[in-house]
Amino acid sequence: MQPSHRTIRLTAIALGVAGVISFGSAGATGFQIRENSVKNQGRAFAGSAVSEKDASVVSNNPAAMVNLDSTTIRGDVTAIDLTAKFTGNGTAAAGTPLARPMTGGNGGDPGDVTPVPALSIVVPLSGSFEKLTLGAQLSAPFGLKTEYDPNWIGRYSAIESEVKTIDLTLSAAVKLTDRFSVGAGFVYERAEATLTNAVDFGGLICRMRPAACAVPNTPYGPQRADGLAKVKGDDTGIGWILGFQWKPTDRLAIGYSHRSEIDHDLEGTVTFTKPASVAPLLANTVYNTAPGGAALTTPSTDTLSVSYAFSDQFRMMFDAQKTDWHSLQTVEIKRFDGVDISKEEFQWEDTMMYALGAEYDLNDRFTLRGGIAKDETPTNDTHRTPRLPDNDRTLYSVGLTWNANEHLSVDAAFTRIQIDSPDVDIVSTSGSTLVGKFKGHANLFGVSAQYKF
Template identity: 55%
Template structure:
């Protein structure tokens, strides 16, 4: 029994790592987070990699040359997702009769989550004039969602907690007054925890004659012998970042950056709970080590900023995320045995945004933006671990320069998500129930940051 749990847990690991990352708390589509900069948050990321912002350490190292003083920046963003599920499912089906799943709608799976980022930039002088160095710590991907224990989709997902943290070290070189290049090394840590319920009652009765599941005299009944599992895994890996910026005059700036895929081999533990004594010796449900591969996708960004007047700037952004790297996840035990495979069939996505900034004075700047973010998921393989869909972003923000050294930023963003549908069937032996329904949800993001120059 514990071995099966182990396999379930390994599958959970794959889901947790690749699937759950993409649900709920992620503010961008998939499980991407774009909250490296509160200033960018206030303009829906329009012109995200050509500003005077220390976050460019991890977004576009070439744009670090826009800063002429040592700059320390701290950004804090709270992501508050509200979501709800409406639907249901059934146990088994032909050749046995089906029975409706019991349970509620799972409640609101998202809680307010704080996403911190910090960066520091060092312009060089003397013999190294024209070079800029930088370092940052931040979360480019991540998610945490938690459904109520007895919800109708408990056999697909309960808790999903994914944390991806990057340490980025970057360098930039100003080739001419208007052209700069940069590159960075990304050291990434991924930690994943996932849980779900297991319907051992159905698993036992279906292992013989499925009709036993609905025989009043049979001792093992669907949804009356629930257990569970939790899977956790972690890994560190290395990627890279390159970028350039062209600013032919004071009005126009164009930036380009590319962040590589980063491949993780997650090593984790499988932990089954409440395994019935009848299955206690079953090697499928034994606790133990398991693993899965996870890929954080490549990200390509193109930004533009144009000054209509000395006070007013129009901004634009395009971002392509290589989510097609997540086609499926295969879970293996430590001995190499395949436990299962989860189909994602994700596609590459596009993101577009436009925005404006207006300087009210030397001390105050107002900004706003609107964006459209495409989802990598689809109606065939979408699960409650990643109930993602296309979304619109609406943002406002402001900067207050207290002095030549200190600036404080604040921003608010509203995300409206198209209602994603779930349509999952039975896949013996791992999934013995169906789940059908619709999620509805939105997110509110609140951010503050401080930038100090000296």
């Protein structure tokens, strides 16, 4: 029975370092977060690679930093409020004589209000370096957080899931002509992942030692001796970004940027909390704290932006963004002693996001904006889990800028995200099934301030 122990344990690690990266990232499909600019958010993220008077271009398209003619500091924060509900049922120890209906509720609302901050600075140089602009940004381009009730019907698949990434981007742009600029950036990324899920130790004992479950009034059996598995891992990685901006006319701007993949080798531990009734029978198994790791790659993105000014007051923007989620096909898990190897299938596909936005200057003080976007999911019906109940999304955004004076401006935005209902039909590592549907939506509230020296 020892090989099955290893498979179950390592699958828990796999879910910890890769399976946590989806639904709670309400700002975009997969585990992508685009909320590094409230101004962009107000246009449903259209025009992100050609933004005027917006220091967030440090990481969206460094070539567009030339649009700023003085040192500019910008701070953004967006509160992501995810609401989701599961409806369905399940079976413990499915496919065995011990199979029985799963107990527990629907998990409650796994979402919570999560703030996403960003801080940017752009510095145009002068004198002999007047065509050069430098910039830096701290942001969180990928991440999520979800948490179900600990005794819910899908507890063997997921309870708490959290992924955090923090990027430091250092960029430079060169204005080759009055109408064409290029830019490049260096990205240093920190990634952390945490997972908890219940483990059906009672059912596991019955599979390991059937005689123990044949005793009258036995404490063993499916759902009779639940424990907890907790996985934590972290790593740092390095990537890059390249882009250009072209303004064929005074009214038309075209921008393109490519952000590279970033590879991570997450290292951490898995900790098992076992109830007293089963602890003696598992004392010499792999269900003890041990180090392990897995490889994870955050995807590359390609963004094409177009902006056209129909008048001095009215502008429209369009974005097409491709995210290369094919980097998350499988996750191979290894113990550091090299003994155990497991592989989790995700089979994610590349996705497209299309956004159309507009903004109108009411006067010198106020600008109104709005937009709509369609964002494809990388997940699929075959491999979707409660940690990845993602689906296609539609975004509706409105926003406002207040120019307090020639130096200070304040932005606000609201986005409503409608998420197509995803189906789940899976078998957990504890041998239970979960079949049902999620329904969810998200509200994004953003505010920012920008100061030009």
